[in-house]
Amino acid sequence: MANSRSGDSVLDRLVRVLGAFDGTKDSLSIAALARRADVPLATAYRLVADMVRHGLLSRDANGQVRPGLRLWELANRSSPAVDLRQAAIPFMDDVQSVVRQHTQLAILRDDEVLVIERLSSRGSVVNQAQIAGRMPVHRTSLGMVLLAFSPNHVQESYLNRHPDAVASADPVSFDFRRHLAQIRLRGYAAFDGRVDADTTGIAVPVLGPHGNAQAALGVVVPLGFESFQSVVPALMTAARGIARTMGSQPA
CATH class of the missing domain: 1.10.10.10 (Winged helix-like DNA-binding domain superfamily/Winged helix DNA-binding domain)
Structure with a gap:
């Protein structure tokens, strides 16, 4: 009232x-x-x-x-984010043992990327993501993979509300819809130097039962990371494990 x-x-x-x-x-x-x-x-x-x-x-x-x-x-007694975080932590540990840099989990919230967990190793590269912090969708691998694996109406609504993402001269944002389609086709997003010049962000979706992203699992590693080829399979395996634990593995 x-x-x-x-x-x-x-x-x-x-x-x-x-x-x-x-x-x-x-x-x-x-x-x-x-x-x-x-x-x-x-x-x-x-x-x-x-x-x-x-x-x-x-x-x-x-x-x-x-x-x-x-x-x-x-906030930590009971919430979907808490359940997701608890399901993800063992699989994030597995990924972190491979990359030994940063491993993070995020969801799409109010047209932004909301980070709900992050694991980091001592001496790892700079990373602006913070737990409970927010980041822009169209400049992060986490955000782009979340949007790419969202229903069409979610994508179109986002683009209508954020024409700057489409009109930007940034190569990542050029032909935005095609870029989202390419991410969905290959199953992951990888950006070099989008947020910090010397880092690469790689992210995969954690899929729900209908094939849409309920979360994104990603890493931040140094530019030119020598184990890059092993990162994507590790992320995809972990994302499937999180989905199974949540009871939402897509058919």
């Missing part, structure tokens, strides 16, 4: 407050939080006090606030 002059509800404002922690900042002042959440400062102080009391936010000695431990606890 709306109970503010702007017409938004308490729940609307609570969601915006939590959404203000977008990965670029792990803590915020209440003034910054109010600006990011688009709520009046007095309202932000009241909401923060209530959320700190319930453990959804925590406040440090300097008055900065951050997501609280209870929020993490509730």
Whole structure:
């Protein structure tokens, strides 16, 4: 029920407050939080006090606030992402033993790539993906394989909302639909230097029962990685294992 002059509800404002922690900042002042959440400062102080009391936010000695431990606890009790992560971890370990760089699992969420797990080895190459962080679809192998193995209406809706992905001069985005078709045909996406100049991203879909991607499994390795030829089969084997564990192996 709306109970503010702007017409938004308490729940609307609570969601915006939590959404203000977008990965670029792990803590915020209440003034910054109010600006990011688009709520009046007095309202932000009241909401923060209530959320700190319930453990959804925590406040440090300097008055900065951050997501609280209870929020993490509730999110990790039961969710599709938790089930997927638990099913994937043993297979991700197998892939990581081959690449010894970065192995990561992601889903498509709100037209972005949402990373739900990442394994990394000491001394591995730079990797901008972070657990619970988001990345652009059309510049990542994870995103492109998720989109390539999505139903046609999902692809078209994405392209209609993001004409920049089609119009971009970036070679990856040129003739976008054909590029998606090629990824679907070969079964994986591999990009050199799309996010970081000295790395290669490789990803395969974790398929659901109807042959659409329910997740993407990928690696980030150095450019010119000598074991490249062994990576794709390892990823595909692991992706099939995750699908079987989830009970969604396609026919």
